[in-house]
Amino acid sequence: xxxxxxxxxxxxxxxxxxxxxxxxxxxxxxxxxxxxxxxxxxxxxxxxxxxxxxxxxxxxxxxxxxxxxxxxxxxxxxxxxxxxxxxxxxxxxxxxxxxxxxxxxxxxxxxxxxxxxxxxxxxxxxxxxxxxxxxxxxxxxxxxxxxxxxxxxxxxxxxxxxxxxxxxxxxxxxxxxxxxxxxxxxxxxxxxxxxxxxxxxxxxxxxxxxxxxxxxxxxxxxxxxxxxxxxxxxxxxxxxxxxxxxxxxxxxxxxxxxxxxxxxxxxxxxxxxxxxxxxxxxxxxxxxxxxxxxxxxxxxxxxxxxxxxxxxxxxxxxxxxxxxxxxxxxxxxxxxxxxxxxxxxxxxxxxxxxxxxxxxxxxxxxxxxxxxxxxxxxxxxxxxxxxxxxxxxxxxxxxxxxxxxxxxxxxxxxxxxxxxxxxxxxxxxxxxxxxxxxxxxxxxxxxxxxxxxxxxxxxxxxxxxxxxxxxxxxxxxxxxxxxxxxxxxxxxxxxxxxxxxxxxxxxxxx
Numbered sequence: 001x002x003x004x005x006x007x008x009x010x011x012x013x014x015x016x017x018x019x020x021x022x023x024x025x026x027x028x029x030x031x032x033x034x035x036x037x038x039x040x041x042x043x044x045x046x047x048x049x050x051x052x053x054x055x056x057x058x059x060x061x062x063x064x065x066x067x068x069x070x071x072x073x074x075x076x077x078x079x080x081x082x083x084x085x086x087x088x089x090x091x092x093x094x095x096x097x098x099x100x101x102x103x104x105x106x107x108x109x110x111x112x113x114x115x116x117x118x119x120x121x122x123x124x125x126x127x128x129x130x131x132x133x134x135x136x137x138x139x140x141x142x143x144x145x146x147x148x149x150x151x152x153x154x155x156x157x158x159x160x161x162x163x164x165x166x167x168x169x170x171x172x173x174x175x176x177x178x179x180x181x182x183x184x185x186x187x188x189x190x191x192x193x194x195x196x197x198x199x200x201x202x203x204x205x206x207x208x209x210x211x212x213x214x215x216x217x218x219x220x221x222x223x224x225x226x227x228x229x230x231x232x233x234x235x236x237x238x239x240x241x242x243x244x245x246x247x248x249x250x251x252x253x254x255x256x257x258x259x260x261x262x263x264x265x266x267x268x269x270x271x272x273x274x275x276x277x278x279x280x281x282x283x284x285x286x287x288x289x290x291x292x293x294x295x296x297x298x299x300x301x302x303x304x305x306x307x308x309x310x311x312x313x314x315x316x317x318x319x320x321x322x323x324x325x326x327x328x329x330x331x332x333x334x335x336x337x338x339x340x341x342x343x344x345x346x347x348x349x350x351x352x353x354x355x356x357x358x359x360x361x362x363x364x365x366x367x368x369x370x371x372x373x374x375x376x377x378x379x380x381x382x383x384x385x386x387x388x389x390x391x392x393x394x395x396x397x398x399x400x401x402x403x404x405x406x407x408x409x410x411x412x413x414x415x416x417x418x419x420x421x422x423x424x425x426x427x428x429x430x431x432x433x434x435x436x437x438x439x440x441x442x443x444x445x446x447x448x449x450x451x452x453x454x455x456x457x458x459x460x461x462x463x464x465x466x467x468x469x470x471x472x473x474x475x476x477x478x479x480x481x482x483x484x485x486x487x488x489x490x491x492x493x494x495x496x497x498x499x500x501x502x503x504x505x506x507x508x509x510x
Contacts, residue, residue: 068324077089456487
């Protein structure tokens with residue numbers, strides 16, 4: 001009996017068998033210790049999701065239930081559909097900013113329709129291979145992305161530390177002490193969970209008047225229900241929601257794929273970016289149909305899950321959604337008593353742990369090229385200024401691309417080669433010829449002083465685009481106007497094919 005041909009998935013597992021053991025749900029279910037880690041991680045994440053979801057609902061201009069239901073449906077759906085185990089997806093501030101105008105101008109039903117359409121666009125982009133674009137994100141942009149996230153997470157806590165009762169500050173300090181010191185004694189229970197439970201018990205017992213989760217907004221008392229958005233199925237509706245849906249799809253995918261790459265590095269495992277892309281899309285469609293505001297991967301809660309709590313499988317992501325729903329619907333009155341000071345301390349430690357401190361050490365800065373450091377700083381500055389991770393990453397990639405093109409442009413060299421042939425001069429061109437490097441090519445020849453026959457040897461060069469062919473045509477044409485003949489030799493493969501197809505058709509040269 002013949003064996004079936006190996007698939008991409010089986011090949012990947014064969015190459016990285018340790019990853020299957022690390023992220024396997026079945027392996028975690030068979031290990032009481034690992035299962036306890038996943039369960040407690042899911043509980044801690046659920047507690048941290050509640051105030052975030054409520055605050056993002058405020059940003060979007062909707063009832064807190066819309067954000068909480070979105071966090072539940074996103075987490076549960078992506079736990080099954082996503083390509084990155086242990087990554088948390090829920091309602092996010094970036095998506096809230098994109099869709100807020102829809103709510104303000106057209107109402108909740110148009111928001112839900114936008115979320116559904118945005119999810120469908122994400123599925124389409126996944127099928128078109130958008131995940132492959134991640135290979136074009138330089139490391140300097142990735143470091144800037146991580147550092148800017150850490151800064152944003154910290155800045156988001158400042159409103160909870162200003163204009164508050166004095167008791168908030170010792171509570172935050174106590175929670176930070178627990179989170180830092182407890183792991184040195186035991187790791188049986190996540191330190192953030194101990195801090196949250198301990199401070200809640202303390203504030204209730206001492207009757208301390210401090211801000212609580214309940215002060216952030218009303219918690220729902222019913223389960224989300226399935227319902228189609230009540231919007232007219234017309235082209236006018238599509239024109240109204242399409243720009244916002246596209247923006248939501250792009251922002252959500254970019255944040256999710258960047259976060260997935262970060263988790264890959266932290267856990268030393270691989271993930272399927274294509275599966276994560278369409279998984280995000282399907283999760284958003286489900287979220288829109290259940291009355292949620294949409295979302296994407298959450299860096300802060302993901303870091304709590306992966307780095308602070310040690311989770312590695314889909315169990316923690318799934319349970320984070322389930323616990324969130326149970327906490328707000330069944331135990332809402334208890335959850336409302338949690339002091340914000342405890343959650344602020346958790347997020348501050350997440351911020352500290354997320355920041356790449358190595359990237360700003362003096363020794364690192366001395367060794368790192370200034371262009372790389374500049375790209376990182378530009379990414380951080382744009383993200384912090386706009387509060388939009390997608391814009392910062394795009395600007396960072398553009399800056400890195402311009403600097404790369406500028407650097408490579410100076411690697412092209414033209415030199416004279418000695419020859420015994422009379423009446424002939426040979427030039428050797430070395431390097432990569434493309435739009436940036438070929439612009440200076442025309443100026444590096446002696447059109448007046450050279451003999452009647454000129455040979456341009458491109459053996460050590462490669463022609464990448466039409467701009468390079470046009471530059472070679474310009475060289476040939478300038479020599480021709482002085483009655484001199486040029487031979488272009490040494491091209492092979494794609495460079496030769498490209499030159500033969502385009503030469504003489506891009507300029508006035510013949």
